[in-house]
Each structure stands twice: as C-alpha cells, then as structure tokens.
Amino acid sequence: MGTNYDVVIVGGGVVGSSIAYFLSANPDFDGSIAVIERDPYYTASSSSLSTSAIRQQFGTAPNIAMSKFSIDFLRQVKTRLAIGDELADIGLHEPGYLVLATPERADAQRAKNRVQRGMGVDAELIEQVDLARRFPWLNTDDLALGSLGLGSEGWFDGPGLMQAFRRKARTQGVNYLAATVTGLTMASPGKVGEVVLDNGERLAAGTVINAAGPWSAGIARMAGAELPVVPSKRCVFVFETPARIENCPFVFDTSGFWLRPEGQLFLCGIPPVREN
Structure with missing residues (x-):
C-alpha cells in the first residue's frame, strides 16, 4: 500500500513534532505531512526522559541565537500551542x-x-x-x-512541551503514524523517494526529515550517508x-x-x- 506525502518526518519526539508544528503553521506551506514514531507512547524516548533545561551560556553565536529564539517561544507556549480555550502549560522556571x-x-x-x-x-x-x-x-x-x-535560563516540563507540539500539529493536519522505518528507497543519488515501514507500507515523500535523535545515524545509513551520532x-x-x-x-x-x-x-x- 502506498501513500504520498510532501514531507515525511522520521521521529515524533520534541524535535520532530516541533518541525511538524512550525511547518504546518507556516502560511506559505500547504502540503501534507506525516510523522513516523516507533514508540507512540514515548515510554523510552529521549524527549520523555529529558531533564528539559534551557540556557543562553554557550560559547558560540549560533547556539546563543537558537537559545534566544527558544526562550522567547517557550514564554509564548501557553497561547501558541493552545487548542481552543485549553492553554499549554509547560511549567517554565527561569532562575538562571x-x-x-x-x-x-x-x-x-x-x-x-x-x-x-x-x-x-x-x-x-x-x-x-x-x-x-x-x-x-x-x-x-x-x-x-x-x-x-x-x-x-532555567527548566520546563519537556514531555509536556513535546505533547503540546504533537497535539497542536495534529490539529493543523499533520498525520502521526506508529511504525518503525525499516528502509529508504532512493529516487536518485541523494534524494529519498520512499520511506518503507515495518508494517509493509511505503510512503512516497517529496522531502524526508531525519529527526530520530540518537538513532538518526541508522536512518541516515539507509540513505547511504554517515552521521557521527551515537546514543550516549x-x-x-x-x-x-x-x-x-x-x-x-x-x-x-x-x-x-x-x-x-x-x-x-x-x-x-x-x-x-x-x-x-
């Protein structure tokens, strides 16, 4: 069975779900999005087990710029990720x-x-x-x-943030699939054409985003690329x-x-x- 998506995101943790949220919220994007998550209850996901802290004290300008964007967004999460009258509370604390x-x-x-x-x-x-x-x-x-x-600087409810991203993305039309990616079919060198799942389904994809966190090297290897990422x-x-x-x-x-x-x-x- 084959299904077409403009974007397939491998990994539905906080990174994959935030990508799904921002992309589906972008008025310039009107395509279809699927998120593939092998652990739909997030019992062993990095996002669920994270201590969820944020700081500005990095030594490089790009890291600092990303953290400045992130803290601004976290302060707006209640309304940005609200669904109807239900606010998204992530318990943000900023003691430094x-x-x-x-x-x-x-x-x-x-x-x-x-x-x-x-x-x-x-x-x-x-x-x-x-x-x-x-x-x-x-x-x-x-x-x-x-x-x-x-x-x-401080900390917040990381699993709560992940679920808020996920819920909001789904209300914006993102489709979450509980499955494990077992292979990638290349349409051309450097271009993934299909994502193969353990249930036998094949998803045709315009773009595939690897958001598998510690397991992203294995996904990249399916496309013939090597990523220096290992679980720690x-x-x-x-x-x-x-x-x-x-x-x-x-x-x-x-x-x-x-x-x-x-x-x-x-x-x-x-x-x-x-x-x-």
Whole structure:
C-alpha cells in the first residue's frame, strides 16, 4: 500500500513534532505531512526522559541565537500551542544557570562570557570570594569563578512541551503514524523517494526529515550517508536534603555534574566514564 506525502518526518519526539508544528503553521506551506514514531507512547524516548533545561551560556553565536529564539517561544507556549480555550502549560522556571569554573578553565569561561555579552546575554562573572558569599551552600574551594545567568535560563516540563507540539500539529493536519522505518528507497543519488515501514507500507515523500535523535545515524545509513551520532548513556538521580536552599539556579560543574530543584526535591546527574 502506498501513500504520498510532501514531507515525511522520521521521529515524533520534541524535535520532530516541533518541525511538524512550525511547518504546518507556516502560511506559505500547504502540503501534507506525516510523522513516523516507533514508540507512540514515548515510554523510552529521549524527549520523555529529558531533564528539559534551557540556557543562553554557550560559547558560540549560533547556539546563543537558537537559545534566544527558544526562550522567547517557550514564554509564548501557553497561547501558541493552545487548542481552543485549553492553554499549554509547560511549567517554565527561569532562575538562571550557575556555570562553575576551576582555575584551569577560568580563562575559557571569561572568553565565553565575552561572546555571550556580545550577543546580549545577561551573564555575570562572579569571583570565588563573592561566589562563596552569595551561595553559602556551595563548596568553592577548588573554584576560580562562576558565571550566573541573570535571566532567560532555567527548566520546563519537556514531555509536556513535546505533547503540546504533537497535539497542536495534529490539529493543523499533520498525520502521526506508529511504525518503525525499516528502509529508504532512493529516487536518485541523494534524494529519498520512499520511506518503507515495518508494517509493509511505503510512503512516497517529496522531502524526508531525519529527526530520530540518537538513532538518526541508522536512518541516515539507509540513505547511504554517515552521521557521527551515537546514543550516549545518561543517568538522572533524585535526592532530598534537609538544608534549605533558596532560589537555587541550575548548577553546572566543570566535571559535568549538574543539579537543579524539582519541587521539594532535586535532580542531578553526571556523564558516565567513557568505559561504561
């Protein structure tokens, strides 16, 4: 059985669903869109398991520009992704990011701050003495400074955002299909003509968008392309503390360790060693 779509998006997580939303909302586009998602309940998807944070403190202008666009959009989500009178609430919190730097990384952090300031990011460099005074619960013995974002940084309900994109896209005519892509048929070199699904269906496509996240390399390989993308294990832990920590930002340590509040509890994580 064959079906024609102008655009087929492989992957219905937050990236694929946001593409579907923005494309279907574009008044200059009047084509048909299908989103293929192999995990329709999103039980193991990266979007469902994400800790869902946003920051402006990057070291390159393109990353900062994308984050500035993103925070502006997240502030408008309630109405932009509303369906009728039902608003889309993603629980956006903006207490900022506190990025820590050891003496060895202090110069690099200062260089990033100059780029950020040039892009209009309100990030304050705090030397060790002031860092200990402003955050008395923080061990600053091995730190040289911290960079505190004074706005437009924080966290939100990532699964809620993904579902809001999905619901809105569907009201705009996007078709979601629960299936696994098993192959791509090439119409010409570099041009995908059909998307083959595990149920035997073949979707003719004008354009195919690979939004499969950690699994995107496998999709690209079906088209004869190599993407340097591999799944990377991450662990998130929940803990509580009797200590009272007021106005805690998202804390990001140079070791890769991070933590943030989640209600009365805290979330934290650290990248595993490469051997694991």
